[in-house]
Amino acid sequence: MASESHAHEETLALREQFETEAQQKDASTLGMWIFLITEVMFFGGMFLAYTVYRRIYPEVFALASSSLNVYIGAANTVVLLCSSLTMVLAVRAAQLGKTKAIVAFLILTLILGGVFLGVKAYEWNEKFEEHHIPGASFHFEGMSPDQQAHAQLFFSLYFAMTGLHALHMIIGAGLLLYLIVHARRGVYANGYDTPVDLIGLYWHFVDIIWIFLFPLLYLIDRHMR
Amino acid sequence: MSAHVDSVKTYVLVFLALICLTVATTAVAFVNLGAFSVVAALGIATCKMLLVALFFMHVRHSSMLTRLIVLGGLLWLAILLLLTLGDMVSRGWVGVPGR
Amino acid sequence: MITAAAQEREHYLNQNYGLKSWLLTKDHKRIGLLYLFTVTLFFFLGGAFATMIRIELLTPTGNFVSSETYNKLFTMHGVAMIFFFLIPSIPATLGNFFLPMMIGARDLAFPRINLLSWYLLVVGGLFSLFAMLAGGVDTGWTFYTPYSTTYSNSWVIATALGIFIAGFSSILTGLNFIVTVHRMRAPGMTWMRMPLFVWSTYATALIQVLGTPVLAVTIILLFCERVFHIGIFDPALGGDPVLFQHLFWFYSHPAVYIMVLPAMGVISEIVSVFSRKPVFGYHFVAFASMAIAVLGFLVWGHHLFVATQSVYAGLVFSFLSYFVAIPSAIKVFNWTATLYKGSISFATPMLYAFGFIGLFTIGGLTGLFVAALGFDVHVTDTYFVVAHFHYIMVGGTIMAYLGGLHYWWPKMTGRMYPEGWARLSALVIFLGFNLTFFPQFILGYLGMPRRYHVYPDEFQVLHVLSTAGASVLAVGYLMPMIYFIWSLRYGAMAPANPWGATGLEWKTPSPPSLHNFDEMPIVTHEAYDYSTVIGEEIQVG
Numbered sequence: 001m002a003s004e005s006h007a008h009e010e011t012l013a014l015r016e017q018f019e020t021e022a023q024q025k026d027a028s029t030l031g032m033w034i035f036l037i038t039e040v041m042f043f044g045g046m047f048l049a050y051t052v053y054r055r056i057y058p059e060v061f062a063l064a065s066s067s068l069n070v071y072i073g074a075a076n077t078v079v080l081l082c083s084s085l086t087m088v089l090a091v092r093a094a095q096l097g098k099t100k101a102i103v104a105f106l107i108l109t110l111i112l113g114g115v116f117l118g119v120k121a122y123e124w125n126e127k128f129e130e131h132h133i134p135g136a137s138f139h140f141e142g143m144s145p146d147q148q149a150h151a152q153l154f155f156s157l158y159f160a161m162t163g164l165h166a167l168h169m170i171i172g173a174g175l176l177l178y179l180i181v182h183a184r185r186g187v188y189a190n191g192y193d194t195p196v197d198l199i200g201l202y203w204h205f206v207d208i209i210w211i212f213l214f215p216l217l218y219l220i221d222r223h224m225r
Numbered sequence: 226m227s228a229h230v231d232s233v234k235t236y237v238l239v240f241l242a243l244i245c246l247t248v249a250t251t252a253v254a255f256v257n258l259g260a261f262s263v264v265a266a267l268g269i270a271t272c273k274m275l276l277v278a279l280f281f282m283h284v285r286h287s288s289m290l291t292r293l294i295v296l297g298g299l300l301w302l303a304i305l306l307l308l309t310l311g312d313m314v315s316r317g318w319v320g321v322p323g324r
Numbered sequence: 325m326i327t328a329a330a331q332e333r334e335h336y337l338n339q340n341y342g343l344k345s346w347l348l349t350k351d352h353k354r355i356g357l358l359y360l361f362t363v364t365l366f367f368f369l370g371g372a373f374a375t376m377i378r379i380e381l382l383t384p385t386g387n388f389v390s391s392e393t394y395n396k397l398f399t400m401h402g403v404a405m406i407f408f409f410l411i412p413s414i415p416a417t418l419g420n421f422f423l424p425m426m427i428g429a430r431d432l433a434f435p436r437i438n439l440l441s442w443y444l445l446v447v448g449g450l451f452s453l454f455a456m457l458a459g460g461v462d463t464g465w466t467f468y469t470p471y472s473t474t475y476s477n478s479w480v481i482a483t484a485l486g487i488f489i490a491g492f493s494s495i496l497t498g499l500n501f502i503v504t505v506h507r508m509r510a511p512g513m514t515w516m517r518m519p520l521f522v523w524s525t526y527a528t529a530l531i532q533v534l535g536t537p538v539l540a541v542t543i544i545l546l547f548c549e550r551v552f553h554i555g556i557f558d559p560a561l562g563g564d565p566v567l568f569q570h571l572f573w574f575y576s577h578p579a580v581y582i583m584v585l586p587a588m589g590v591i592s593e594i595v596s597v598f599s600r601k602p603v604f605g606y607h608f609v610a611f612a613s614m615a616i617a618v619l620g621f622l623v624w625g626h627h628l629f630v631a632t633q634s635v636y637a638g639l640v641f642s643f644l645s646y647f648v649a650i651p652s653a654i655k656v657f658n659w660t661a662t663l664y665k666g667s668i669s670f671a672t673p674m675l676y677a678f679g680f681i682g683l684f685t686i687g688g689l690t691g692l693f694v695a696a697l698g699f700d701v702h703v704t705d706t707y708f709v710v711a712h713f714h715y716i717m718v719g720g721t722i723m724a725y726l727g728g729l730h731y732w733w734p735k736m737t738g739r740m741y742p743e744g745w746a747r748l749s750a751l752v753i754f755l756g757f758n759l760t761f762f763p764q765f766i767l768g769y770l771g772m773p774r775r776y777h778v779y780p781d782e783f784q785v786l787h788v789l790s791t792a793g794a795s796v797l798a799v800g801y802l803m804p805m806i807y808f809i810w811s812l813r814y815g816a817m818a819p820a821n822p823w824g825a826t827g828l829e830w831k832t833p834s835p836p837s838l839h840n841f842d843e844m845p846i847v848t849h850e851a852y853d854y855s856t857v858i859g860e861e862i863q864v865g
Binding site: 290297298301304305308309311312313314315316317318319 | 506534538564566567570571574621622624625628632633634635636637640641
């Protein structure tokens with residue numbers, strides 16, 4: 001009987017279901033983009049909820065938003081943008097097979113991501129101390145009892161959306177660690193850069209989510225305060 | 226996928242543009258533009274998104290299929306938002322007989 | 325013709341033995357069988373709940389179960405059937421097995437993600453099963469707020485968590501299929517030469533990928549509301565319960581197309597083979613699948629007609645709902661045209677296809693009834709709607725699924741099922757189905773509400789007919805269970821192409837080898853080109 005068609009030995013860059021490395025890279029990239037679209041729809045549901053309630057309770061949302069520190073938020077946005085730069089430079093280094101540069105840029109990205117998460121933790125802690133965490137002890141100074149529930153809606157959405165975003169960052173950090181370990185072993189030194197490329201796409205996508213979260217959550221009618 | 230290796234310069238320029246836009250959106254928030262504030266904020270955010278997507282995510286070098294996927298995702302998000310908001314916005318436009 | 329005895333030849337079933345070789349497999353064919361096993365279990369679970377529902381409805385008063393229990397029964401029937409049987413059924417069993425083969429690929433693009441998808445379905449299923457056994461959930465499979473978030477004392481979160489996890493199974497399967505169809509087609513297999521089953525499965529995959537994430541986030545919000553009372557769906561806290569319905573139905577309407585599109589793909593295959601004619605209007609049928617996938621996302625508000633959705637939104641959604649019927653109708657016309665002057669044989673798969681065409685047409689037309697705002701106001705939340713969707717889901721999808729199982733059984737297992745018993749079962753199922761669900765149209769029109777177990781005496785006759793039908797239907801479903809298993813040991817050995825079908829999957833031995841094709845196939849013919857299989861007649865009389 002003719003042997004099964006293992007036309008080739010299986011390697012990282014060429015798994016047995018594919019014919020060529022280019023086909024594998026193409027397919028993997030396509031897969032990541034489709035995954036990112038599912039993430040768009042996933043976050044999209046929360047953006048919808050946010051939009052609906054901001055429309056119904058504009059003043060309360062504006063007031064609640066003003067209790068967020070816009071400068072910290074902006075600074076954190078800059079941190080994340082820096083991490084996007086270092087990430088794309090890591091991808092570029094992988095395209096060129098430069099192991100040391102890959103590792104360096106990935107580590108920088110990881111650090112910047114860590115800074116972002118640290119700042120987020122600080123902000124959340126601030127909210128905790130101000131009793132702005134939804135639940136039994138929620139209380140927003142200066143609002144009537146009616147408006148408390150609506151302000152709680154704002155903060156629920158704030159925590160849900162930034163929380164979901166932070167979760168994606170943490171997963172991203174884990175993926176970066178994975179890449180760093182493999183990069184140090186020289187796995188991406190010979191033209192096989194797909195994992196770096198794909199995780200780069202993921203990282204940039206998470207950045208784009210924040211690019212929208214920042215103005216929507218922090219910048220509502222700032223001119224009024 | 227892309228044999229194009231963009232230059233470091235390209236990336237840094239895009240990065241600087243992103244920083245400027247971040248500063249801009251923060252500053253603009255303190256100016257009273259009325260209803261236009263939201264448009265400005267979302268407009269700037271969209272520009273930033275396009276920069277990240279086209280340059281950092283290499284969409285400008287990508288295949289037609291990739292671009293179609295990106296557009297499809299945005300279109301589907303638009304469907305979710307617009308049709309639902311369409312309901313929210315138009316409630317109360319038609320009175321209920323007898324009330 | 326290859327008639328190699330299955331015992332001597334190495335193929336995907338006997339190449340490796342042992343539990344690990346199944347639980348850690350990367351082979352899409354084995355994964356398809358793992359899914360077959362899993363979804364069958366959930367089918368019988370959902371069927372058990374249906375049995376209890378129908379027994380309760382034999383009498384006008386609630387004497388078999390309490391109202392609270394009845395609420396749990398119809399909820400769990402819906403959850404089990406929709407999320408753990410219908411959604412995965414055709415794509416994950418027949419799709420997994422045959423999509424790669426039909427396009428000449430060795431496997432899917434991402435085999436390990438494929439295995440992960442199965443595990444996700446199993447884990448999700450276990451969570452929901454736990455909830456069912458621990459006391460059940462009583463919110464309806466639609467989980468409307470604020471009942472599900474504030475007032476229900478049942479296992480809402482466990483059930484919803486199970487659905488959440490299973491949702492990722494669906495998303496990953498869809499992702500896998502899309503990439504596979506785009507990037508793994510054999511040389512010469514252009515888009516317009518692909519079997520229509522592949523087109524349908526591809527369109528389904530698009531829906532899975534675009535819609536299911538919204539369900540996932542909806543469940544997260546449901547969870548937050550139930551646990552933290554954030555107010556997002558609670559009117560007492562300023563929230564809007566209709567927002568939940570928008571988010572829920574944004575997925576759940578396209579979900580019904582996830583359930584029916586692959587079924588339509590199966591029917592295209594069967595109708596062609598058993599008329600020995602290419603599908604009439606191939607291009608129209610292919611594009612109709614895509615149209616259904618797209619248009620299916622624009623109509624969800626027709627589930628909110630009486631939910632305080634604005635009248636204008638209702639008008640828009642009603643209008644759009646009529647459009648989505650058009651591609652479905654195009655398919656029915658094309659199948660009919662395929663049959664016209666075809667050389668028809670009445671093998672079991674074809675019997676199921678006939679059943680599908682008739683019953684889906686009724687189900688689909690009644691969909692137009694309920695898409696009309698004025699009519700829907702009267703029949704919404706009545707048995708009319710229940711009958712409508714069961715005609716499509718059961719009379720449509722399940723019939724197609726059974727047809728597909730019979731059609732591809734020889735290929736999957738290397739055995740023929742017993743044709744006589746199979747035809748009898750098909751007949752029993754068809755009769756049982758109609759006896760069960762046709763009375764429900766009448767019941768609904770007369771005003772019998774859904775989800776009620778206590779009803780006016782004058783409805784009893786129709787309910788008794790329906791329950792009688794359900795008993796017949798149950799027998800009909802048990803029969804294939806028995807003879808399929810019987811056939812694994814005692815069925816006639818199947819040749820490579822018992823039906824004389826075109827299609828790359830029939831060019832492999834039955835059962836196929838581990839990597840499907842010994843050599844990469846090169847495609848030179850259009851789909852359904854029967855000149856290439858002259859002499860390979862249908863083996864079943």
